[in-house]
Amino acid sequence: TNCLTMVWRLFKNLSEDQRRYEKRLIFEHPAFVKLCQQLLQGSRRMTRRDLVFSLHALVNLGVPQNTLLVQTLVRVCQEKLNQFDNRCISVLATTLAGLIKDKNVSALQAGLQLLVEQRVPSIKDIFILQNLMKCIGKDAPVFLKKKLEMAVLKEIDHLTFPNALRMFLALVAMNYCSIPVLNACSQIIQENVHDVPFRQLILILEACYTLQYRNVKLFSALADYVHSTACLWDKRQIMLLLSAFETLGFQPSELMGIFSEKVTKDPEFLNLKDLLIVLRVYSRLNYVPGGHKDLFFETLHSCLNKYLPQISNTDLLKAVYSLCILGSLPHRALDALLEKDSRGELILSDDLNKEKKEMMLRCVKACVELDSPSFTKPAFVLTENSSSLVSLKLRKAQEVLVELLGDENMFQQNVHLPYKYHIDFEIRMDSERKKVLPITATDDHAGSNVQRLALLFVPLSAFCAGTNHPQGKLAMKKRHLSKLGYDVILVLNKKFQEMTNEHAVEFLKGKIYSENAFPFSEVTGQDEN
Secondary structure (H helix, E strand, O other): OHHHHHHHHHHHOOOHHHHHHHHHHHHHOHHHHHHHHHHHHHHHHOOHHHHHHHHHHHHHHOOOOOOHHHHHHHHHHHHHHHHOOHHHHHHHHHHHOOOOOOHHHHHHHHHHHHHHHHHHHHOOOHHHHHHHHHHHOOOOOHHHHHHHHHHHHHOHHHOOHHHHHHHHHHHHHHOOOOHHHHHHHHHHHHHOHHHOOHHHHHHHHHHHHHOOOOOHHHHHHHHHHHHHOHHHOOHHHHHHHHHHHHHOOOOOHHHHHHHHHHHHHOHHHOOHHHHHHHHHHHHHOOOOOOOOHHHHHHHHHHHHHHHOOOOOHHHHHHHHHHHHHOOOOOHHHHHHHHHHHHOOOOOOOOOOOHHHHHHHHHHHHHHHHHOOOOOOOOOOOOOEOOOOOOOHHHHHHHHHHHHHHOOHHHOEEEEEOHHHOEEEEEEEEEOOOOOEEOHHHHOOOOOOOEEEEEEEEEOHHHEOOOOOOEOHHHHHHHHHHHHOOEEEEEEEHHHHHHOOHHHHHHHHHHHHOOHHHOHHHOOOOOOOO
């Protein structure tokens, strides 16, 4: 056991290439074969600790799971399971996490799970608890996950920085989002943020995404740390971090600003894959650099043009779509895309992503028309007949508008517009936004004295995390509705649903009417959140 453990300790510190070479030498060495034979013969006479540590070393050295040696050790562990102390259980749990489920492994895991249920209340070591969390996995019953959570919370005051990092991964392995545990870990990580290595930064953000855990303070602390030490980071490292933030819907604006400067100064480092990541991140998070917007877009256009001869149809569509969301039309790439579309090469009938591609192409064509410098606001926008029924999530908004405006004829609901756009409620007002006009009275004619309002009740996910800054698709829709002559009012539906009816009436009153419409400032600043 000591020999195997030492071999593993030396082995794990090698590089990947060295490991492959050394592994072959180890397996071919006659002493290793003899050692394995001795282990097989003496497996039932070994102490509990020697047994689990030997199995752990063999599995990590890469001895195949289907060998007689590994299968025998697994069966012996099963026989002696009730004799294992907490340390042995922890090592065994770690080992099983690296094995593929077969008959013997599944039986051992089931037995270990029953033992863990009995032992959890007595385990006070955070490290052991983490190993058990990783072992029981996603399929464990909820009550067992809850037991482990409670055991961790009892020892939360003894949580160290390294344990806080590992706890994120343990919760991912268990697929269990414990908000109290994650909050405690996040606080420790924020306090020690300068000690978090790059790989751990990525793993933390990926864990937050997997667990659907949104902690804006944690995200901000990580982003601020990387921004303050940006000169120490490789450009691709920053790009990968931005990509991880993008999956969480969090906009690290200062970091995105400094990275955009790096791109404009040295665009050559961007290969096609990197370019697509940058376009996706900046478009979804709706970030346009302030001081060097034109230069940034010119750089991205130039990079994209360079790859036009080799880019796939799907990647071309993604790239053009991302730039169009940002309101920047890449003319050469756009011409190439529309030419492929006219030849029927862009979207094939058996394409698995056909609907998504059709949506992206539709958005691109809308941007070509609406974002063109030559586009002028239409005097009248043709709206399609819509159902008078509203979805359950908009029922409260409908009731509040009736109470505020006095009649359902004073607004239109579920309105469908050209370019496949849809708005929840349309209200028409005089040019000073002091008086609401009946829909029927303004249907047959349009004039400069009629002002159209579009009320959009949007989910939290449509904004960048922790802000009222709209993400790319919503920002594009707002921009296009403005081009079509609408004043757009965005309402966070979740917050609106939580308001009392009285508060909701006052809230929409402040959003719809001009402040000048009310004497003595009856409606003052509203809660933007």
